[in-house]
Amino acid sequence: MKSESRLEKLLNAGHFAVTAELGPPKSSDSNIIKQKANILKGYVDAVNITDCQTAIVRMSSIAAASILVHLGLEPIAQMTCRDRNRIAIQSDLLGASALGVNNLLCLTGDHQKFGNHPESKNVFDLDSIQLLKTVKDMRDDKKFQCGEEITVEPRFFIGAAANPFADPFEYRAFRMGKKIKAGADFIQTQIVFNLDKFVKWMETVRELGLDKKAFILAGVAPIKSAWMAKYMKNKVAGMDVPDEIIARMEKAANPKEEGINICVDIINQLKEIKGISGVHIMAVEWEEAVPEIVEKSRLKE
Amino acid sequence: MIIASQKSVREIADNLTKHKRISVAGCGTCVAVCFAGGERESEILASALRMFFKLKSRKVEIRQQTVKRQCEWEFIEELKENIDWADIVVSTACGIGVQAVQKKYLPKRVLPGLNTSFMGMPTSPGVWKERCLGCGDCVLDETGGICPIARCAKNLLNGPCGGSQNGKCEISKDIDCAWQEIYDRLKVLGLLDSMNEIALPKNWSTSRDGGPRRIVREDVNT
Numbered sequence: 001m002k003s004e005s006r007l008e009k010l011l012n013a014g015h016f017a018v019t020a021e022l023g024p025p026k027s028s029d030s031n032i033i034k035q036k037a038n039i040l041k042g043y044v045d046a047v048n049i050t051d052c053q054t055a056i057v058r059m060s061s062i063a064a065a066s067i068l069v070h071l072g073l074e075p076i077a078q079m080t081c082r083d084r085n086r087i088a089i090q091s092d093l094l095g096a097s098a099l100g101v102n103n104l105l106c107l108t109g110d111h112q113k114f115g116n117h118p119e120s121k122n123v124f125d126l127d128s129i130q131l132l133k134t135v136k137d138m139r140d141d142k143k144f145q146c147g148e149e150i151t152v153e154p155r156f157f158i159g160a161a162a163n164p165f166a167d168p169f170e171y172r173a174f175r176m177g178k179k180i181k182a183g184a185d186f187i188q189t190q191i192v193f194n195l196d197k198f199v200k201w202m203e204t205v206r207e208l209g210l211d212k213k214a215f216i217l218a219g220v221a222p223i224k225s226a227w228m229a230k231y232m233k234n235k236v237a238g239m240d241v242p243d244e245i246i247a248r249m250e251k252a253a254n255p256k257e258e259g260i261n262i263c264v265d266i267i268n269q270l271k272e273i274k275g276i277s278g279v280h281i282m283a284v285e286w287e288e289a290v291p292e293i294v295e296k297s298r299l300k301e
Numbered sequence: 302m303i304i305a306s307q308k309s310v311r312e313i314a315d316n317l318t319k320h321k322r323i324s325v326a327g328c329g330t331c332v333a334v335c336f337a338g339g340e341r342e343s344e345i346l347a348s349a350l351r352m353f354f355k356l357k358s359r360k361v362e363i364r365q366q367t368v369k370r371q372c373e374w375e376f377i378e379e380l381k382e383n384i385d386w387a388d389i390v391v392s393t394a395c396g397i398g399v400q401a402v403q404k405k406y407l408p409k410r411v412l413p414g415l416n417t418s419f420m421g422m423p424t425s426p427g428v429w430k431e432r433c434l435g436c437g438d439c440v441l442d443e444t445g446g447i448c449p450i451a452r453c454a455k456n457l458l459n460g461p462c463g464g465s466q467n468g469k470c471e472i473s474k475d476i477d478c479a480w481q482e483i484y485d486r487l488k489v490l491g492l493l494d495s496m497n498e499i500a501l502p503k504n505w506s507t508s509r510d511g512g513p514r515r516i517v518r519e520d521v522n523t
Contacts, residue, residue, distance in 0.1 A: 129459035163463030237471035
């Protein structure tokens with residue numbers, strides 16, 4: 001075991017893992033985190049805590065992750081390169097580990113243009129691959145990025161994101177390979193709606209043997225409405241929502257229910273794909289949907 | 302070259318509330334080539350200001366003069382007569398020229414007439430694009446001659462982020478994804494394998510992060 005992570009233990013034991021996402025509040029209200037955590041407790045193996053997702057200021061992911069530790073849930077703190085240089089990143093990693101956070105998802109981060117401070121200066125001192133290597137070197141070589149030694153090293157189970165739907169498509173599996181080489185132990189993918197493309201991507205992943213080198217958790221999400229499906233298709237970069245899903249949402253008498261059903265259908269098909277070790281449910285600001293999705297897709301049996 | 306764009310006449314005029322003699326100083330190098338602050342543009346600005354003050358019924362005299370470069374002392378010398386005559390100076394050089402003219406002609410005030418934007422080139426008529434950030438540690442040998450520091454919104458060094466789609470950057474459909482361009486270029490060059498190598502954290506100390514930079518050359522420094 002590389003870390004104290006329960007998620008690592010479960011995945012190593014061959015358990016099909018379920019992770020979900022919890023977005024910290026735009027306030028100092030810890031009760032919101034407790035409420036959301038209570039919804040997820042018992043249904044998921046670990047919970048991603050987003051790091052000012054879409055560049056909107058929210059409670060620190062590490063602080064929120066620490067609250068989850070106290071509640072007995074397993075957090076995966078997300079860390080982006082947008083807002084911190086290598087000094088702040090490593091400092092925060094030491095702190096997160098000291099607070100009992102054992103999983104870390106390393107991301108480049110959404111550009112600040114999308115957020116509520118579009119006039120801010122971005123950092124991007126490191127990119128996600130350099131961040132992965134930094135976290136791995138801290139853990140395995142007990143070294144800071146500068147080469148200095150660490151007496152008590154942060155021991156994270158290290159995650160990375162992969163987007164099979166971004167371009168250039170033929171490079172995407174190789175880029176994930178690069179992330180694994182840099183230090184990723186597990187991968188959480190962009191939301192899968194286009195299964196055909198995902199299956200094609202997974203073929204390359206298996207050809208490269210990457211499913212043997214890291215645990216791959218496929219991203220899924222329930223859609224609330226046809227409007228949301230269209231919005232994701234047209235406005236969110238790197239998302240691929242096929243027309244048949246939009247049509248299904250448009251025809252539905254109860255769109256929310258249909259959104260959950262689509263999500264469950266996709267999970268059931270993902271379970272059959274060789275090399276997939278779990279699913280990551282991204283029910284953004286709709287945590288209530290997670291228990292239903294987990295039950296309907298029989299992920300906790 | 303250095304690319305700049307003009308400030309609005311109103312923004313410039315807002316700083317000229319009580320002045321009676323204004324000298325507009327143009328620069329004949331980079332900002333002339335990008336049609337922002339050369340002979341022609343500084344003359345147009347002078348005319349626009351004359352018109353602006355006329356409409357306000359303010360009696361203001363404006364002179365205009367363009368020198369070859371405002372970033373070298375010997376050329377700035379030529380501005381002396383018109384600057385001594387004026388109450389205030391508007392320079393349509395880049396930020397370097399404004400600073401040089403201001404330092405040379407203290408205590409006269411020198412205001413910027415342009416927003417200095419980037420180092421780049423025209424890519425089609427009326428369009429200029431950024432090409433270099435002057436980071437001081439060139440990586441063009443590794444990226445097929447396309448700079449990810451200047452042309453990727455996140456300065457990435459290890460390939461396109463998840464927001465790259467249809468060759469465009471996630472922040473705008475008008476911006477090409479630099480890493481898609483690098484990928485395509487490396488393919489043409491037969492160097493695609495380098496996309497699988499991990500580029501280590503960049504040394505930013507040669508960039509602006511090391512403080513204002515200078516280059517000293519003993520062979521020239523006599």
